[in-house]
Every structure is written in C-alpha cells, then in structure tokens.
Amino acid sequence: MTLTERIRNDFTTITLALIPVAIVINIVIGQIVQNVLKLPIYLDSIGTVLVGALAGPLAGAITGALSNIIWAIIFSTPTAAPYAITAFVIGILAGVFAARGVFKNIVWTIIAGLVTGVVAAIVSAPITAYVFGGVTGSGTDLIIAYFQATGANLLQAATIQGFISDPLDKTISYLVVWVILHGMSKRLVGQFPRSRNVIES
Amino acid sequence: MNQTFFLERTSGLHALHPLTKLALALALVVTAFIVRWLFISIALFVLLILPLAVWGKIWREVLHTTFTILLPLSVSVALVQGFFFPGAQTVLWQIGPFALKQEGLEFAFVIATRLLVIAGAGLLVVYTTHPADLAIALVQAGAPYALAYIAVSAIQLLPEMQARAQSILNAQQARGLETQGSIGVRIRAFVPLIAPLVYGALENVQERALALDARAFRSSRVKTSWRELRDSPFQRVARLLLVAYSILMIVYAIASVFLFR
Numbered sequence: 001m002t003l004t005e006r007i008r009n010d011f012t013t014i015t016l017a018l019i020p021v022a023i024v025i026n027i028v029i030g031q032i033v034q035n036v037l038k039l040p041i042y043l044d045s046i047g048t049v050l051v052g053a054l055a056g057p058l059a060g061a062i063t064g065a066l067s068n069i070i071w072a073i074i075f076s077t078p079t080a081a082p083y084a085i086t087a088f089v090i091g092i093l094a095g096v097f098a099a100r101g102v103f104k105n106i107v108w109t110i111i112a113g114l115v116t117g118v119v120a121a122i123v124s125a126p127i128t129a130y131v132f133g134g135v136t137g138s139g140t141d142l143i144i145a146y147f148q149a150t151g152a153n154l155l156q157a158a159t160i161q162g163f164i165s166d167p168l169d170k171t172i173s174y175l176v177v178w179v180i181l182h183g184m185s186k187r188l189v190g191q192f193p194r195s196r197n198v199i200e201s
Numbered sequence: 202m203n204q205t206f207f208l209e210r211t212s213g214l215h216a217l218h219p220l221t222k223l224a225l226a227l228a229l230v231v232t233a234f235i236v237r238w239l240f241i242s243i244a245l246f247v248l249l250i251l252p253l254a255v256w257g258k259i260w261r262e263v264l265h266t267t268f269t270i271l272l273p274l275s276v277s278v279a280l281v282q283g284f285f286f287p288g289a290q291t292v293l294w295q296i297g298p299f300a301l302k303q304e305g306l307e308f309a310f311v312i313a314t315r316l317l318v319i320a321g322a323g324l325l326v327v328y329t330t331h332p333a334d335l336a337i338a339l340v341q342a343g344a345p346y347a348l349a350y351i352a353v354s355a356i357q358l359l360p361e362m363q364a365r366a367q368s369i370l371n372a373q374q375a376r377g378l379e380t381q382g383s384i385g386v387r388i389r390a391f392v393p394l395i396a397p398l399v400y401g402a403l404e405n406v407q408e409r410a411l412a413l414d415a416r417a418f419r420s421s422r423v424k425t426s427w428r429e430l431r432d433s434p435f436q437r438v439a440r441l442l443l444v445a446y447s448i449l450m451i452v453y454a455i456a457s458v459f460l461f462r
Contacts, residue, residue: 013419016347017409020355021402024362029395032366036380036394037387046399062351070355073332074206076266078323079274079316131319133312135277148285179392180399188403191410 010056010193018055018192019063022047026067027074041169048087049094049116049177053103054192057095064091082131086124090116090170094177098197103181113174114167121162129158140165208328214257215329218432219338222330224443225253226322231447233318235454239307242314250321259328267320275313282309332356337426346424354409362402369397 001009030044045064052060064087072081093116102108128134134144134154140161147157181189181198189195214222229249233242254260286305294301326335336349373393374380380390413419 011347013413014406014410016350016418017413018406019351020358021406021409023351023355024358025399025402027359028362028366028398031363032370032394033391036370037390039384039387039391046395062348066348066352066355070352070359072323073327074356074359076206076262076324076327077270078320078327079270081319081323131312132274132316133278133282133309135274135281141277141281145281145285148281148287151287153287176395183396183400184403188407191407 006056007058010059012055012193014191015051015055015059015193019051019059019066022051022063023067023070025050026063027071030071041165041172043169043173043176045087045090045170046173046176046180048091049173050180052091052094052096053098053177053181053197054189054194055095056099056194057092060091060095061088062091064088079132082127083124085127086120089123090120093119094174095194098194101197103178103198104200106175106178109174109178110171113171116174117167117170118163120170121159121166124162124166125155125159128162129154134158134161206327207331208259208262209331210258210329212257212259212329214253214259214325216431217329218430218436218440219326219330219335220342221436221440221443222326223335223338224440224447226326228443228447229322230319231450233315235450239311240314242311242318246314246317246321250318250325253325254321257325257329259324262328263321263324266324267317270320271313271316274316275309278312279306279309282306282312331428333428334430337428338430341430350418362398365401366394366398369394 025047026044029046030042033039033041033043044067048060048064048067051063065084068080068084068087072078093112097103097112097116102112128136134148134157135141143161143164144154144157147160148154152160184198186199189198229245233245250263251260254263282305283301284299284305286302286308289302289304291303292300293303293306333353336353340346340349370380373390378390378393379386380394381387
C-alpha cells in the first residue's frame with residue numbers, strides 16, 4: 001500500500017468525526033487537571049494519543065497540532081501555538097507505536113509512553129529556550145536557573161527540564177489511553193480504521 | 202476559564218480578509234525574530250500592533266490579555282536570565298553569591314518583548330476574525346475542507362463538553378467524591394471525573410459520523426458556504442508582498458547562519 005492510500009484509508013468519516021472530539025478531550029482534561037485537581041502534570045495529549053492509536057500517525061499529528069492552535073485561539077493565548085510542533089510529533093509517535101501493537105500490552109504501553117516523553121522533551125527544548133528564554137512562568141523555571149548556574153547552556157537546561165516533566169506526563173497519558181481503549185466496546189473500536197492496533201482481528 | 206476569542210465589532214481591521222491579517226501577523230513575528238536590534242520588538246508593538254489594535258477597536262483587550270499572559274513570564278525570564286545567563290560578564294548588582302548581569306537582562310528583554318509581538322500579532326487576528334471565516338479563507342486558499350470542518354466543529358463542541366465536565370464534577374461531588382486535599386486524594390479523583398466524560402464523548406463520535414454521512418460530507422463536489430468573505434485587489438497584493446517579505450527574511454536568516462560564520 002502506498003503512503004497516500006494508507007492516509008486515505010485512515011481518514012474515514014469516523015476519523016473525521018473523532019478528531020474534533022479528541023481535540024476537545026485534550027483541552028477539557030487539560031483544564032480539569034490544571035484547574036480542578038491542580039495536579040503537577042499536563043495530561044493534555046490524551047486525545048492525541050487516542051487518535052494516533054485508532055486512526056494512525058497523521059490523524060494523531062493533526063489532532064495534536066490543532067489542539068494547541070485552537071487552545072491559542074479560544075483562550076487568547078497565542079503563546080501556546082509554538083508547542084503545536086511538539087503535539088504534532090506526539091501524534092506521529094503514538095500512531096507509529098500503536099501500529100507496532102504497543103497498546104495490546106501494558107508493559108509496552110509504558111515503554112512507548114516513556115520514549116514519547118523523551119522525544120517530546122527534545123522537541124520542546126529549542127522552543128522553550130529560544131522562544132521563551134527557558135521560562136514557563138511556573139515552578140520548573142527554578143530547574144532552568146539551577147542548571148544554568150551549574151554550567152549548562154540554555155538549550156541543555158531546557159532539555160533537562162523537559163526530561164523531568166515530559167516522560168512521566170506522557171507515560172500516564174499512554175496508560176490512560178490504554179485504559180480507555182480496553183474499556184471501549186469491541187463494536188465501537190471496530191469502526192475505526194486502525195482497530196487492529198487494539199484488538200486481535 | 203471563559204472564552205474571549207472574536208470580539209464582534211465594526212472596524213476596518215474586522216473587515217479585512219482573514220488571510221491578509223494572517224500574513225500581517227506572520228510578517229510581524231518573523232521581523233521580531235530575525236532583525237538583530239535590541240528594541241525591534243518593542244518598536245513593532247508600539248508603532249504597528251497598538252495602532253492596528255486602536256483601528257480595530259480592540260486595544261483595551263489586546264493590552265489586558267498581553268499583560269496578563271506576559272507579566273509572570275517576563276518577571277521569571279528577567280530573574281532567571283538576569284542572574285544565570287550563561288557567559289554573561291557585566292555585573293550590575295551583586296547580592297550575596299548572585300550577580301545581576303547586563304547581558305542576561307538584555308536577553309530577557311529581547312525574549313519578553315518578542316513574546317509581546319507574538320501575543321499581540323496573534324490577538325490582532327483572533328479578536329477580529331470569526332473562526333469560521335478563518336477556516337473558509339484557508340479552504341479557499343487550498344487547505345483541505347476536512348481540516349476546516351475539524352477546527353470549526355472542535356470550537357463549537359468545546360462549550361458543550363465543558364458544560365458536561367462541570368455536571369460530571371457536580372454529580373461526583375454530590376456522591377461524595379473529594380477533589381481537594383492531599384495529592385493522593387486528587388489523583389484518585391481523576392478517573393471518576395474523566396471516564397464518564399471520555400466514554401460519553403466517544404458515543405458522540407458515532408452520531409457525528411452518521412450525521413456527516415447522511416449529509417454527503419465525503420462527496421467530492423465543491424461545497425458552498427453560507428458566509429462570504431470580502432476581498433480586494435489591494436489586499437491581494439499586500440498579502441503577496443507580506444508573504445514574500447517573510448520568506449525572504451527567513452531565507453536571509455538561514456543563509457546568514459550557514460554562510461557568514
């Protein structure tokens with residue numbers, strides 16, 4: 001199958017219906033975690049990973065990137081938009097890992113989440129360093145200050161800061177998606193183009 | 202969190218074609234990043250973004266939002282980079298083992314004013330353009346129609362889902378779910394809050410897919426739009442120039458990294 005065919009097969013009507021819902025899941029869960037439960041993680045890519053698993057890498061990537069852009073538009077925070085690049089990469093990775101069957105096994109789910117977190121930290125670091133000068137206006141800024149004081153340059157400090165938060169965040173996101181996928185009825189899963197990522201045919 | 206996007210007013214800026222505003226925002230951000238002059242971003246903000254915001258009758262909101270977003274970031278970047286910028290030499294002020302250095306403060310100033318331009322330029326577009334108009338403009342410029350559908354329906358769906366999240370929160374709290382207190386308590390509250398939300402939303406997906414098929418969404422015929430965009434030859438030329446300028450600036454920046462080292 002060529003790449004264009006593969007993409008056309010992934011973008012069925014149910015995929016198009018799923019993506020906006022997943023974008024809203026990203027935003028609303030992100031808000032619940034941040035504003036209601038006040039937990040020290042983001043968990044704003046659950047919808048992205050879910051779409052990657054059910055509808056392939058490109059669909060996941062679009063979900064991620066649009067989530068950040070729509071977040072920037074709706075809450076008038078244009079500073080959220082640069083991280084659309086990270087969200088895009090997370091969607092690609094989730095799709096690729098899911099195609100390898102990681103969501104059929106909880107140990108592989110955790111490993112894939114860790115790897116996604118490491119890659120997300122590496123992709124985010126230049127954005128944090130060169131667009132935001134290393135700061136996010138939160139407690140992690142102290143980490144940047146500490147590593148710069150001990151001799152790291154800005155990019156290194158931003159990467160280390162990412163390594164502290166991203167792998168945990170993405171591992172939990174992958175586990176939540178694992179729970180969601182295995183709690184869905186097989187009839188529902190079967191409607192999505194990549195249902196074989198989750199259930200044996 | 203309340204939504205504050207698109208302020209429906211009558212102004213010249215509101216009447217511009219969405220792509221004209223996007224091209225303008227792109228040119229502003231590109232200039233802020235590439236021109237190597239300490240005061241370029243603050244000059245762009247004061248001399249271009251603020252007058253445009255006054256023209257668009259949105260200057261109050263632009264000022265208010267940029268400052269609420271940027272104040273904590275600016276304070277943080279000034280402290281972190283003022284004291285710990287790698288390689289800074291010129292000490293301005295010594296406090297115990299820490300020294301406030303000029304190079305660090307200059308870097309912090311560049312970052313903070315650049316963010317001011319990113320936020321200001323973005324808000325000029327967001328506050329004066331209906332999201333549906335933006336989507337239509339992108340489709341007319343060649344973006345896939347599905348992308349516009351996804352973006353617009355996500356924006357419409359969000360308030361609905363936020364309301365559902367709120368009623369789930371109320372219902373679970375009425376059953377005795379604790380959402381405050383120690384971190385363990387708050388982590389345990391996560392699943393009871395999001396499980397009903399996610400499974401409810403996934404049921405919604407099937408209904409949406411049926412509705413799309415029933416309306417022949419996948420038909421390849423060109424779709425007409427209820428909304429109409431106004432455009433003018435002058436704006437077309439202006440857009441072309443702004444985009445060409447941005448591309449040239451980016452090419453120049455990349456070339457200067459590789460050629461003039």
